[in-house]
Amino acid sequence: MSDNFVTLSEAAASHIKESMAGKANPVSGLRLGVTNGGCSGYEYSLAFVAGPGEGDVEMSSQGVAIYVQADAVDLLQGLQLDWVDGLHGAGLKFVNPGATATCGCGTSFSVS
Numbered sequence: 001m002s003d004n005f006v007t008l009s010e011a012a013a014s015h016i017k018e019s020m021a022g023k024a025n026p027v028s029g030l031r032l033g034v035t036n037g038g039c040s041g042y043e044y045s046l047a048f049v050a051g052p053g054e055g056d057v058e059m060s061s062q063g064v065a066i067y068v069q070a071d072a073v074d075l076l077q078g079l080q081l082d083w084v085d086g087l088h089g090a091g092l093k094f095v096n097p098g099a100t101a102t103c104g105c106g107t108s109f110s111v112s
Contacts, residue, residue: 004059006032006066006076011083012092013062019048020064026050029065032079034072041110042075044094074098075111 008016020027031053033045052058055070068076078097084090096102099109 004061004066005073006059006061006068006079006081008061008064008066009080009082010062012081013064015083015092016064023048029060029067031056031067031069032072032076033069034075044109045069046092 016030020030027048028051029049031045031047031049034042035045037043049067052067053069056067057070057073059066059068075098076096080095082093082095084093094109096109098111100112101110103109
């Protein structure tokens with residue numbers, strides 16, 4: 001596995017492991033990517049997958065296999081996924097030091 005440039009908090013890893021265990025089809029990890037869209041220009045994409053896609057960069061954090069789409073590597077450098085549970089609901093929070101702007105939804109960002 002390559003150097004980790006995406007990390008998970010303990011809370012995020014715990015939730016992801018629990019979610020992976022509940023899937024009907026075999027899941028080996030979490031695939032991260034970026035698509036054009038959202039209110040700020042880019043949108044994070046997440047999927048539980050059986051293995052890496054062609055060209056994915058493989059790593060692990062907190063015992064969770066992470067596969068990053070090759071074309072998203074530059075945009076996800078230093079990304080940390082956290083799990084938050086608050087008054088407005090629970091979910092993954094993306095903390096991306098490379099984002100110059102983010103949307104209120106928390107899944108959309110832009111870079112300069």
